[in-house]
Amino acid sequence: MTKGKNMNIGDELRGVLRGTVLTAGDEGFEQARRPWNLAVEQPVRAVVEAADAEDVAALVRHARLAGLTVAAQPSGHGATGDNDGVVLLRTGRLDDLRVDPVERVARAGAGVKWGRVLEAASPYGLTGLAGSSPAVTVTGYTLGGGLSWFGRRHGFASRSVRAFEAVDAAGELVRVTADSDPDLFWALRGGGGDFAVVTAIEFDLHPAPTLYGGRLLWPAAMAPAVLDAYREVTATAPEELTLWYDLLQFPGAAPLVAVDATFLGAGGDAETLMRPLEKVAGRLSDSRAVLPVAELGGITAEPTDPGPGVSRAELLTGLTDEVAAALLDEPIDPLLSVQLRHLGGALARPSGTPAGHLDEPYALYLFGIPGQDGGAAVRERMERLTGALVPYTSGRKPFTFLAPGERAAAAFSPADLARLQEIKRTRDPRDTFRSNFPVLA
Known part of the structure; x- marks a missing residue:
């Protein structure tokens, strides 16, 4: 059967699955197909909310025989809209979470979000390598590598994975480790969702007996002085300290500049390291304090509900005077945020992923x-900067x-991209799986 020609896809899927199947015209279909970024349209043929891992396997087996393509989205972060006619797989019901504080390891189902992991690990003085948002799923984040608050100390989140539980392109439930399947294990640790549907991840937890962090905030007039201090601190910061510099313009409010911080250690040590920032006059607020790991998401307080947005990222080769001048040359409006994240440390060392x-x-x-222009003004400002x-x-x-609109090739070295492409061709020759950013595109 040829892809896109099955006119009774809803009935066929309901015949093989125990989970929920929705197609155009069904109540709830429009809501179910929406990604996290509501500015992205997803023209999918059907939405499947799998009951469990066995349901995922049944879907993949059917898709393989019927010539369908499956795109797995636990929560829809990172969606691009490049999924015309695919079956959108939601894995929110795969929400089992287990934390072993003795072995310092966690197992999270594909629907588990980082906030739950941090809440479960925090009482033991442990943490996973989470990013800024508690609403992002462990699976989607880790399949893309995972840039954590603690990446400078521990590297990419994908580097901490011990095992994947997955459904391969033949529709078989498999446990993937470095020993059992080194090629697929390597590809899943940062190569995206093109190679299998991951149903659970087993990963290392890391010690965080003391976590210090928070936000310092100033009026935008202090942005040059804050950036100078930020450059001074990050030039010699230890790997335990991570600082993000933010130019902020919230609707209806005066522009601001902030520095967000985490430190894996005592507050007094962090304050000493951050003293150049403390010397900048005019500070409006300072929320820094010793925090339980469970409160990590509160530092930046990113939205926890879906909404429309336009984003763009670049990697900077340095933070020179010329870069500083370009960042501060004019107001960031109509952007909401221009953020610098300090990298380096373990992120600059080979990861094996x-x-x-x-x-x-x-x-x-x-x-x-x-806005009403569909984001044209936002994109124009991004292009200018x-x-x-x-x-x-x-x-x-x-x-x-x-x-x-961007391609997976931008994320990988030429050699790693070629290896990922070969694994994709070998392991999924019928193109049953579709990542948000396909490696063959």
Whole structure:
């Protein structure tokens, strides 16, 4: 049967699955197919909410025989809309979570979000390598490498994976480890969702007996002084300290500048390291404190509900005077945020995963909300800023920072991309799986 020709896909899927199947015209279909970013349209043929891992396997076996393509999205973060006619697989019901504080390991089903992991690990003085949002799933984040608050100390989140539970392109339930299937294990640790449907991840937890963090906030007039201090601190920061610099413009509010921080250690040590920032006058607030790991998401307080957005990311080869001038040359409006993330540390060392390592010491992340113009003004402002920074950007981008219209090739070295493409051709010759950013595109 040829892809796209089955006119009774809903009935066929309901005949082989125990989970929920929705197609156009069904109540709830429009809501079910929406991604996290509501500015992205997903023209899928059907949405399946799998009952469990066996249901995922049944779907993949049917898709393989029927010539269908399956795109797995636990929560829809990272969606691009490049899924015309596919079957959208939701794995929210695969929500089992187990934490072993003795072995310092967790097993999270594909529907588990980082907030739950942190809550479960926090009482034991442990943490997973989570990012800024508690609403992102462990699976989607880790398949893309996973840039964590603690990446400078422990590297990419994918590097901490011990095993994947997955459904392969033949529809078989498999446990994938470095010993059982080294090629597939390598590909899944940062190569995206092109190779199998991951139903659960087993990964290392890391010690975090004391976590200090929070946000320092100033009026935008202090942005140059804050950036100077940020450059001074990050130039010699130990791997336990991570700082993000944010230019902020919230609707209806005065522009602001912030520095968000985490430190794996005592607050007094962090304050000593951050003293140049404390010397900047005019500080409006300072939320830094010793925190339980469970409160990590509160540092940046990102939205925990879906909404529309436009983003763009670049990796900076340095934070020179010229880069600083370009960032501060004019107000960021209509963008909401221009963020610098300090990288380096373990992220700059070989990871043994497709995420490789990051030679670039800083990541730039731009975000805005599309207006009535569909986001044209936001994109134009992003183009202007990134255009000014071209001499100081590498062209590479972390996989989880890719935006609609960009290609997976930007996230990998040529050798790693070629290896991923060969694994895709060998393991999924019928193209049953569709990543948000396919490696063969």
